[in-house]
Amino acid sequence: MSVNVTKTVEPPPLEFHDLTVAYHKRPVLWGIDLEIPKGQLVGIIGPNGAGKSTLIKAAMGLLQLNSGWVKVFGEPIGKNLKRVGYVPQRESVDWDFPVSVMDVVLMGRYGHLGLMRRPSKKDRNIARDCLEKVKMLPYANRQISNLSGGQQQRVFLARALAQESDIYFMDEPFAGVDAATESAIVTILHELKAKGKTLLVVHHDLPTAKEYFDSLLLLNMRVVAYGPTEEVFKYDLLQSTYGGRLTILSEVAEAVREKS
Amino acid sequence: MNELLPVFEWQQHVIAPWTTGLKSTLWIVLMGFFVATACGLLGNYLILRRMALVGDAISHSVLAGIGVAVVLALQLDTATLFIAALAAGMATTLIIEIIHRYTRVKQDAAIGIAFTSLFALGVILISFKSGKVHIDTECVLYGEVALVPLENFHLSLTPALVGAIDKLPMSEVYLRGNELVMAPDVVRMGFVALAVALLVWVFYKELLVSSFDPALAFSLGINATFVHYALMALLSVVVVSAFESVGAILVVAMLILPGATAHLLSARLPVILALTVLHAALGTLLGFHLATWLNCSIAGAFVVAGMALFLLAWLLSPHDGLLAQWHRRRNLKLEPPEEISSTSSAGN
Ligand SMILES: Nc1ncnc2c1ncn2[C@@H]1O[C@H](COP(=O)(O)OP(=O)(O)O)[C@@H](O)[C@H]1O
Numbered sequence: 001m002s003v004n005v006t007k008t009v010e011p012p013p014l015e016f017h018d019l020t021v022a023y024h025k026r027p028v029l030w031g032i033d034l035e036i037p038k039g040q041l042v043g044i045i046g047p048n049g050a051g052k053s054t055l056i057k058a059a060m061g062l063l064q065l066n067s068g069w070v071k072v073f074g075e076p077i078g079k080n081l082k083r084v085g086y087v088p089q090r091e092s093v094d095w096d097f098p099v100s101v102m103d104v105v106l107m108g109r110y111g112h113l114g115l116m117r118r119p120s121k122k123d124r125n126i127a128r129d130c131l132e133k134v135k136m137l138p139y140a141n142r143q144i145s146n147l148s149g150g151q152q153q154r155v156f157l158a159r160a161l162a163q164e165s166d167i168y169f170m171d172e173p174f175a176g177v178d179a180a181t182e183s184a185i186v187t188i189l190h191e192l193k194a195k196g197k198t199l200l201v202v203h204h205d206l207p208t209a210k211e212y213f214d215s216l217l218l219l220n221m222r223v224v225a226y227g228p229t230e231e232v233f234k235y236d237l238l239q240s241t242y243g244g245r246l247t248i249l250s251e252v253a254e255a256v257r258e259k260s
Numbered sequence: 261m262n263e264l265l266p267v268f269e270w271q272q273h274v275i276a277p278w279t280t281g282l283k284s285t286l287w288i289v290l291m292g293f294f295v296a297t298a299c300g301l302l303g304n305y306l307i308l309r310r311m312a313l314v315g316d317a318i319s320h321s322v323l324a325g326i327g328v329a330v331v332l333a334l335q336l337d338t339a340t341l342f343i344a345a346l347a348a349g350m351a352t353t354l355i356i357e358i359i360h361r362y363t364r365v366k367q368d369a370a371i372g373i374a375f376t377s378l379f380a381l382g383v384i385l386i387s388f389k390s391g392k393v394h395i396d397t398e399c400v401l402y403g404e405v406a407l408v409p410l411e412n413f414h415l416s417l418t419p420a421l422v423g424a425i426d427k428l429p430m431s432e433v434y435l436r437g438n439e440l441v442m443a444p445d446v447v448r449m450g451f452v453a454l455a456v457a458l459l460v461w462v463f464y465k466e467l468l469v470s471s472f473d474p475a476l477a478f479s480l481g482i483n484a485t486f487v488h489y490a491l492m493a494l495l496s497v498v499v500v501s502a503f504e505s506v507g508a509i510l511v512v513a514m515l516i517l518p519g520a521t522a523h524l525l526s527a528r529l530p531v532i533l534a535l536t537v538l539h540a541a542l543g544t545l546l547g548f549h550l551a552t553w554l555n556c557s558i559a560g561a562f563v564v565a566g567m568a569l570f571l572l573a574w575l576l577s578p579h580d581g582l583l584a585q586w587h588r589r590r591n592l593k594l595e596p597p598e599e600i601s602s603t604s605s606a607g608n
């Protein structure tokens with residue numbers, strides 16, 4: 001019995017078991033069984049209404065589950081809140097809210113502050129570094145309604161970075177952003193991955209999906225496929241994910257053809 | 261003309277209330293200020309959460325709570341009223357939530373259903389018993405600041421305290437020999453306003469993030485649902501304490517006007533909260549003198565003055581005020597397109 005050999009193995013960052021979620025008795029996710037290993041950059045792909053956002057919300061403990069469970073680093077989410085960072089869909093907040101860019105990024109620090117504590121100088125410095133990483137520092141004092149779509153998305157990304165988490169959930173971070181923002185986000189995703197963070201990113205554009213992600217989760221109420229991008233990005237799998245939607249199917253065909 | 265509008269006299273309508281009529285002036289103005297501050301601070305969060313109508317709903321359904329208390333023949337003292345209002349407020353919030361969640365009825369319609377039915381229930385319950393109990397529906401609906409009872413709260417003070425208090429402005433109103441003499445309802449409203457201000461200060465982060473992004477709040481360990489119910493509970497307490505002075509209908513104006521005015525003038529929440537208090541103070545003072553001049557309902561005058569301040573802010577707001585817009589149009593000053601500057605700064 002040598003003690004130094006038995007290195008404690010950390011449980012996987014994210015585990016779904018038989019997860020079912022329904023809205024008004026209509027199932028949106030059905031029997032999801034997944035285990036996401038550490039340091040993965042996973043793209044979540046599926047048509048509108050496939051349950052992509054719902055999967056993220058369920059993982060973060062925002063929804064009532066009809067069955068099954070989710071574990072974050074082997075524990076219920078409530079015990080590991082600080083290890084989870086979140087980039088919501090951009091339209092999910094009111095951009096006329098009377099706060100500055102800096103205020104929004106500082107919200108990412110709230111999880112590290114106690115009750116009644118205001119963000120300290122250290123929190124402000126962290127927030128400033130995060131804004132610098134997404135090239136938004138010059139906008140720190142702007143009111144958030146004066147931002148373009150791409151800038152809003154970068155502010156959300158900076159806020160998630162400020163959370164200093166180990167798993168990140170990002171809901172359509174590339175939706176409606178300019179090319180410069182898109183490449184800036186990709187760079188940051190890869191940096192985070194290199195630091196051993198686990199990232200689940202909802203993505204809606206098939207041609208870039210196979211470029212950006214190491215593994216893909218094809219979702220349409222059920223898990224259609226999950227695995228390394230080269231194994232999963234196949235015509236028949238994408239077809240059954242997007243089943244019957246002709247316009248998208250031609251897009252699928254094109255995307256697959258491009259690859260071969 | 262003279263019959264329609266009384267002649268405005270500076271001495272009689274502005275100076276006299278603060279000299280010969282100081283005692284009632286001070287209590288009425290303080291009451292108005294406390295009501296407007298408590299309502300306005302909370303109202304800001306209702307506005308931010310697009311729940312202005314919920315304030316309306318709770319202010320009406322509190323009547324049902326009072327009705328139940330009346331039917332149970334409870335003493336209508338402060339504690340009972342507070343508990344009844346809390347229960348009614350919570351019931352409204354729950355009913356809205358349940359209708360919205362379990363049916364296809366949208367939130368705004370759910371609010372409409374919840375408060376009109378609770379309000380109707382209140383009207384029935386109270387009319388049931390109104391012969392036997394002293395409760396004035398008229399007063400619950402419209403309120404009247406002028407009817408706030410004055411001075412039946414006496415507190416003996418130590419000589420040191422008397423000396424200190426004597427130096428405060430207008431001490432002749434509340435200091436009688438070695439006794440502090442206060443209007444109890446005004447003192448109570450003062451405590452409520454102070455409590456609201458303290459809670460907004462202490463839970464600033466939690467209120468901010470759960471209003472802006474409830475999902476993020478959850479992921480930070482802040483229970484946004486709890487914050488929602490706590491806000492509704494506080495709203496019920498504020499509404500019931502504001503009742504007797506401004507009534508169930510005008511309290512809605514008190515909830516929305518100060519915050520809405522402040523929102524026109526600033527895009528920073530701390531500044532907005534400060535401007536809300538300023539609006540409360542100015543609106544109360546202006547309203548009081550308006551009522552003195554026109555000899556009309558003071559509560560009504562508070563709201564009219566608050567509305568006048570809102571219009572003034574709309575006219576003068578630095579960014580999207582009418583004057584600023586007119587000025588911009590005249591100078592044809594175009595701002596450079598946003599997207600260009602962002603792409604170039606991110607490209608390098
Ligand atoms: N809060 C909700 N109440 C009722 N139905 C919802 C709610 N949120 C999402 N849905 C429904 O659940 C399905 C999946 O939604 P969502 O997870 O947002 O899909 P995606 O993000 O993949 O486009 C959709 O049909 C949507 O209409």
Ligand SMILES: [Mg+2]
Pocket residue numbers: 052053054089171
């Ligand atoms: Mg979605």
